[in-house]
Amino acid sequence: MISLREGEIPVVEKRKPYALVAITKHGVAHARSYIEKFPYADLYYMKKFEQGDEDARQIQLFDGTVRLLLPALFQQYKGIICIISLGAVVRMIAPLLIDKMKDPGVLVVDDKGQYVISVLSGHIGGANALTHEFAKAIGAEPIVTTASDVQKTIPVDLFGAQFGWVWDSEEKLLPVSASVVNEEHVAIVQETGEKNWWMYERSIPANLKIYPSIIEAIRAKPHAILLITDRLIEAHEEVLIENGVIYRPKSIVLGIGCNRGTAMEEIEQVIDETLAELRLSKKSVKAVASINLKKDETGLLELTAKHNWPFATYTPEQLNEIPFPNPSETVFKYTGAYGVSEPAALRCANAKALLLEKRKSGNVTVSVARVNFEERGQ
Structure with a gap:
C-alpha cells in the first residue's frame, strides 16, 4: 500500500505506460473492468475500496488524498487517466505543470463511464490519441476540444488496445x-x-x-x-x-481439466511447457475454459486471477453439444461429459479444430484452440 504524506513524493511501481486512478466506489468498480479492456494501464485506487485481489491483479492501493499521489504519477507515466471530476483534476494538476513538451497526457472519465475527456497535452503528450483509444476500449464517447485534432493514422503504442492487444516490447x-x-x-x-x-x-x-x-x-x-x-x-x-x-492479440483459449486439489504451480507449468512447444505467446491467452464442476477449483481460480484471464465453465450438456476428437466413456462416467479440455476450448474459442488435442501431464489435461475471429465477425 502507498502511504501519502505532505511534502513527500511516494514510490509507485510502474509496470505499464499509463496510470488509471479512481477515488469513488462507482469509479473503482468501473476501473477494475477498464483494465481488462485496456491492458496498458496500472490501476490505483483508495484503500477503503480494497477487495482482496489487488496483489494478484497488481492493483496499487493508496491511503490519503489523491492530490499527493499525482506528483509521482506525473514523473513516471506517459499518461494519466482520472475517474475524477474535471474541475478537481484541473485544480490538482495545476501546480505540477511544466510545459507541453514535458507534461504527460491527462484524461478525465466521468463516474458512469460515458465520456472520456482530453484535458492536458493533447498533441505532443498524446492525450488526444489516448482519449480516442481508451474511449473505444470502454465503449464511451471521446471528447477532444482542439480544433485541429483529427486521427489520420495508427497510434503505434495503442494499436489494438480496444481489443486487448499488447505489444511484446516497447523498445x-x-x-x-x-x-x-x-x-x-x-x-x-x-x-x-x-x-x-x-x-x-x-x-x-x-x-x-x-x-x-x-x-x-x-x-x-x-x-x-x-x-x-x-x-x-x-x-x-x-x-x-x-x-x-x-x-x-487475445487469440488462444486453454481448455483445462485437472484432478481435484491440483496446485496452481503445476497447472501453470503444464501451460508454459505446452505453449513453448507450440511456439505460442502466453500474452495471447484469451481465456481458460473447463467444466462447471471445476468452477471452484482453487488452482484454476488462482491461476486465472494471477494473469487476469477470464475463466469460462460449461455444463456437461453444453460440452456434449460440441464435436471434438477424443470422447471418453470414462470421463462421461465421472462428469457427465464425454470430454472436458477439448470441447471447453473449442466452445470458448468458437473454433472447429484444435491446435492441440488433449494432452495429460501429471494431474493436468490441456487442449489448445485458436479463437475463430472470422465467424465472430471480427
Missing part, C-alpha cells in the same frame, strides 16, 4: 511511430486477431501497406513493420523487429 515504439507519422513505408502483417482495427472513415494511409505474409513483407523492405500474431517468431524473421513492433 521500438518510438522509432516505429516516427516511421508512421513521417509517412514512411510501414508494413502490416496480421496472422490472427480482430480484423476490424481500422475504424476511421477515411481510407488507410498509402504509406501503411498490408501484406498477406511475413515473407512478402520482408521482400518489400519496409522502413518499419507492425506484426500481429500469437506465435513466437523464428530466427529468420527477426529482421522484422529491427524496426518493428509485435502485437499479441
